[in-house]
Amino acid sequence: MRVNFTVNGRPQEADDVWEGESLLYVLRERLGLPGAKNACEQGECGSCTVRLDGVPVCSCLVAAGQVEGREVVTVEGLAEYARQRDAGCRSGSCGTSLDEAQRWAAHGTDSQTGEGTQLSPVQQAFIDAGAVQCGFCTPGLLVAADEMLERNPTPTDEDIREALSGNLCRCTGYETIMNAVRLAAARQSEAV
Amino acid sequence: MDFLRPGSWEEALAAKAEHPTAVPIAGGTDVMVEINFDHRRPEYLLDLNRIGDLYAWEVGEDSVRLGASVPYTKIMEHLRAELPGLALASHTVASPQIRNRGGVGGNLGTASPAGDAHPALLAAGAEVEAESVRGSRRIPIDDFYTGVKRNALAADELIRAVHIKKADGPQQFSKVGTRNAMVIAVCAFGLALHPSSRTVRTGIGSAAPTPVRARTAEEFLNAALEEGGFWDNGKIITPSVAKEFAQLCAAACNPIDDVRGTADYRRHAVGIMARRTLTWTWESYRGTAAHTEGVA
Numbered sequence: 001m002r003v004n005f006t007v008n009g010r011p012q013e014a015d016d017v018w019e020g021e022s023l024l025y026v027l028r029e030r031l032g033l034p035g036a037k038n039a040c041e042q043g044e045c046g047s048c049t050v051r052l053d054g055v056p057v058c059s060c061l062v063a064a065g066q067v068e069g070r071e072v073v074t075v076e077g078l079a080e081y082a083r084q085r086d087a088g089c090r091s092g093s094c095g096t097s098l099d100e101a102q103r104w105a106a107h108g109t110d111s112q113t114g115e116g117t118q119l120s121p122v123q124q125a126f127i128d129a130g131a132v133q134c135g136f137c138t139p140g141l142l143v144a145a146d147e148m149l150e151r152n153p154t155p156t157d158e159d160i161r162e163a164l165s166g167n168l169c170r171c172t173g174y175e176t177i178m179n180a181v182r183l184a185a186a187r188q189s190e191a192v
Numbered sequence: 193m194d195f196l197r198p199g200s201w202e203e204a205l206a207a208k209a210e211h212p213t214a215v216p217i218a219g220g221t222d223v224m225v226e227i228n229f230d231h232r233r234p235e236y237l238l239d240l241n242r243i244g245d246l247y248a249w250e251v252g253e254d255s256v257r258l259g260a261s262v263p264y265t266k267i268m269e270h271l272r273a274e275l276p277g278l279a280l281a282s283h284t285v286a287s288p289q290i291r292n293r294g295g296v297g298g299n300l301g302t303a304s305p306a307g308d309a310h311p312a313l314l315a316a317g318a319e320v321e322a323e324s325v326r327g328s329r330r331i332p333i334d335d336f337y338t339g340v341k342r343n344a345l346a347a348d349e350l351i352r353a354v355h356i357k358k359a360d361g362p363q364q365f366s367k368v369g370t371r372n373a374m375v376i377a378v379c380a381f382g383l384a385l386h387p388s389s390r391t392v393r394t395g396i397g398s399a400a401p402t403p404v405r406a407r408t409a410e411e412f413l414n415a416a417l418e419e420g421g422f423w424d425n426g427k428i429i430t431p432s433v434a435k436e437f438a439q440l441c442a443a444a445c446n447p448i449d450d451v452r453g454t455a456d457y458r459r460h461a462v463g464i465m466a467r468r469t470l471t472w473t474w475e476s477y478r479g480t481a482a483h484t485e486g487v488a
Contacts (some may be wrong), residue, residue: 001195019193019225019237041228043221043290044374058289061224063217065195068240144288165373166287 008077009095009098009132017064024048024059032102035075035139046167049140050074075139076101082120122146125184135170141167145181196238207302209325212347214238219259219293222302260297260351277312277363277382284367287374297351303343310403312365313383314395317357324348337402361385362476367462378453381465382448385473390423398459399445409440426478441466
């Protein structure tokens with residue numbers, strides 16, 4: 001079947017989608033967006049987290065056919081999504097094109113990772129706080145953390161733990177991730 | 193596999209009548225796991241995401257009509273006052289991502305003895321609104337669970353809503369697991385005080401082939417509370433009464449040994465949770481009840 005939906009602000013069309021296929025598979029294998037990661041395939045690990053109509057969900061548990069006509073934001077579009085949220089999107093040219101999203105990478109022109117590339121505040125905070133080790137859980141955590149900061153700009157440690165309770169990380173022990181989210185929240189409140 | 197995408201409830205019923213083997217999918221948090229792991233290859237998937245009515249709830253005089261697909265997140269946010277037991281249970285479901293998708297209709301459809309909503313529904317009192325092209329009926333929650341992952345639905349029926357009695361007193365929910373998030377219950381317990389009828393109702397999860405009530409324990413407690421005039425005098429529950437209640441709740445279990453826990457452990461833990469939830473709810477009742485004896 002064919003599925004039409006919006007990804008990172010731009011309309012997309014996926015063809016030859018099998019009826020039992022997950023949104024995660026469509027994103028990774030048909031649209032070339034490997035940011036959302038495939039690990040447990042049962043909603044345990046959160047590494048496939050994306051936003052569906054604004055709401056964080058495990059994309060491995062959404063049937064592809066269910067996203068027809070709906071809006072998805074992946075980690076590849078997170079920087080632009082955060083930028084537009086800050087600016088308030090007025091022009092019609094919002095969103096990240098599929099081509100841009102596919103080429104998105106967190107390496108810059110400088111020696112330090114992240115420099116020279118557009119990052120969302122929460123992405124920059126993850127880098128600055130050293131919250132990325134193997135990096136596999138990072139995209140899911142970024143999407144979940146960004147959504148929490150949008151809802152709750154001044155989270156307590158308990159709020160952060162609760163919001164990220166569906167995302168497993170086996171490297172960091174979570175402390176640096178907590179630091180990163182606290183840092184992003186602090187920077188966000190300074191900016192206002 | 194075919195993907196059926198009804199745009200209205202009537203279309204969904206017609207599709208289910210035409211294809212009784214169609215598997216309804218709403219939040220997908222059970223169905224997609226089975227498909228991802230190749231445990232299930234349904235001929236038809238019946239997507240219910242387009243039916244707005246399933247995502248709505250109405251607070252009535254005595255009960256809440258909760259649409260089958262209202263996500264747990266919404267129950268926690270909006271129905272804590274009316275359905276405190278279910279709101280507490282909802283908060284223990286998996287993770288935020290799962291709670292954003294899953295709802296009570298799916299819990300009932302799957303009818304796993306470990307479903308988190310069941311003890312709360314049994315304790316509060318509820319009816320499942322099931323419908324087919326043949327008509328609509330209300331199935332009392334006590335008759336809904338018929339076996340391990342089996343329920344009273346006919347092949348052509350879909351769950352439209354659940355009618356849950358509004359709380360008329362304190363309610364509690366307790367669940368045993370290895371951590372606070374992403375846990376399938378080792379066992380769970382729900383308790384609701386119903387001061388208006390002077391009764392107590394219970395629900396046990398994950399400690400029998402189906403979710404069950406501890407009826408003997410309820411009868412014992414109802415009689416003990418009545419006899420001691422507890423509903424009026426608001427006295428603290430006698431420890432011997434609480435102990436007997438806990439033992440009768442443990443005796444209502446019919447658990448198995450599995451990877452999550454042993455039968456003995458489950459029986460023991462249900463007894464502990466029964467005593468604790470009784471104490472919590474009763475303390476709350478004593479604190480809010482309109483009695484004057486011994487109150488400064």
